Amino acid sequence: MSKNSEIIFTQNVAETLTTLLAAKRHSKIMVLVDENTRKHCLPHVIDAIANATVIEIKSGEEAKNLDTCSQIWKEMTRQQLDRKALLINLGGGVIGDMGGFCAATYKRGIDFIQVPTTLLSQVDASVGGKLGIDFMGLKNHIGVFEKPLAVLINTGFLATLSKAELRSGYAEIIKHCLIADADKWKEIIATPYDRLDWQDLAEHSVSIKSKVTEEDPLENGLRKILNFGHTIGHAVESYFLPLGSKKLLHGEAIAVGMVAEAYLAYQRKFISEADLNQITTYLLHIYGAVAISDFDIDNILPYALQDKKNESNTILCTLLAEVGQANYNQEISLEDIRTALEYYTVQVGEVKK
């Protein structure tokens, strides 16, 4: 990760791209889109890259695999991209992770620029240099760390994003507040959801994620605090994934995870009962109540053992040390996860009463 990538907030991606590209001499430019970003986002940048080749892939996590990479590498080869070429990844986290991975490995690496177009990718996925694809049913199983030439963020792209995707991305903003900024947490919970300022919140999240990932780019320690809500959240997400209609968006599952993991921090007396109640009430208010039965809990637990962050069979989790601070590598047991999910279901019951 030798390159120094810049994260630029801009109201006009085309203009910023034009300036950025004028300073470089790329032999060819390719832009990666899916059918949604081709329709909604490409028109806003095309003026800056009129000569670029557009390559479209299918949208969705299902496409984040080796077959699609092969499609991208083939197109790069057909277009005779050399080592001075540039790939622009215009889309959400799937496009950014996979396009970045293809660029970082094509001819041992060509330049790429991330233009994230979902809230999740603007506040999380486009920052920190993690790139990759899913493999054999395992998320982000194959990948590399590499920094883009630049990340261009325009929150204007969010206008066409579905309400559900927007709310899902918001979970990462909440996470950043809870692990690193108690004042911002107080501010967001006091603001009605439809009056949240995405520009301000994106800048806030990016500053937190960049600071953490610059300090620990390869996730040897500190970077693990970004995993708050994800140990239990991922297990919940993975369990519901094959269940079709009950499938949760990433942020919806992470919201459950944050409530459950906040409970574990309360149990260990890191946060007060008042803090726990505030976190629970807010997350249930924003994300609604996910029905999780005892049967579900039994079947969610095995997924927690598969977490990439575990070491030699102990489950390692990030727990809040207080609101606005977190500790990583906290050992938890399956029994802890069961209790935490039971706490969640009791709270859901309270809401429904």
Ligand SMILES: NC(=O)c1ccc[n+]([C@@H]2O[C@H](COP(=O)([O-])OP(=O)(O)OC[C@H]3O[C@@H](n4cnc5c(N)ncnc54)[C@H](O)[C@@H]3O)[C@@H](O)[C@H]2O)c1
């Ligand atoms: N690299 C990292 O550090 C990191 C961090 C978090 C998540 N991720 C990855 O990010 C991925 C999820 O990203 P995501 O939530 O952005 O999902 P996504 O890329 O699948 O995008 C969600 C949907 O929104 C559509 N879309 C994108 N921009 C749009 C716009 N402006 N208007 C209308 N529709 C638009 C897409 O076509 C897609 O259908 C996962 O694969 C996850 O592993 C990576």
Ligand SMILES: [Zn+2]
């Ligand atoms: Zn996440």
